Amino acid sequence: MRKDDLYIRVSTDEQADKGYSTRDQEDRLRKYCEIKGIPIRDIYVEDHSAKSFKRPEWQKYLSNLRKSKNSKVGSLLLFTKRDRFSRNAGDAYQMINQLRILDVAPEAIEQPLDLTIPENKIMLAFYLAAPEVENDRRVLNIFHGMRRARKEGRYMATAPLGYVNKMTEDKKKYIALHEIEAPILKWAFEQIATSNFNTEQIWKQAKKKANGIG
Incomplete structure (x- = not known):
């Protein structure tokens, strides 16, 4: 029988700024599985940035997948939104391909896409790129804000020696x-x-x- 793994991720900054909650994500994912009648295998809870896939729980998940790759049973990887999966579009595409090789279908329950429909790949590209664009915009806003503060005679960082x-x-x-x-x-x-x-x-x-x- 096809089973699914739940992937829950929130960084410290996200939880503080936007109110993300691991408990809230888990509740939504469990409710989805209950409605769809999907048995849950494992739950992975991450507290790391999604700028790369070098995250402890993600590496643990991949390791477990590789150990069970000969089971001949495909599985689902469920998360709430695509930005829980990755905030780097290039890395996300590469990881999706790796998961397909391992017979895993990654799905965002709040951004569902039927990728057998070619046009939906455009939406997938948007969902994967949007978090990276948001990150880049945040970095630029911080940079411009600090530069403006310095022009106004304010210094936002730790004071230099002296x-x-x-x-x-x-x-x-x-x-x-x-x-x-x-x-x-x-x-x-x-x-x-x-x-x-x-x-x-x-x-x-x-x-x-x-x-x-x-």
Whole structure:
């Protein structure tokens, strides 16, 4: 009899930002199997990003598949949406081909597609590409946001050596000179510029100054 495996994935960021829940995914998948009369074999719960398939539970799943590949019984791999499966379209296509070789049909219960209909491959391409596009857009938004913040005199990342993170009364982040580190860093650059000492000597003296020795 054909059986199915459930694959549930949520990263820490996704759970915080969008309210994804492993319990909610499992409930929906179990309900689907109950309605369809599909017996459940194994459940894999993942807490890793889907940017690649180098995930512990996914590798465990593939290992179990390969061990049972001679069983002559095909199986289903069910997940809620395509972005639970992968957020990289190229990798997703390659993995789908690997699963087919192992006689596994990967299916998203909330984005069902009958791939015997050629036109549905266009929708598959959209479902697989959309999560990757979302990731790329998020990265660009963060980049542009940080660049805009720097232009406005705000510094969002950890302050570099010689500076310290601070915040104005209206909650705007900026960096200021560190009272101890900044003068030492300035001295070190001046010594490098004048070539009075080599870098190792400068480093040792800077450490002494930081410790209140020099």
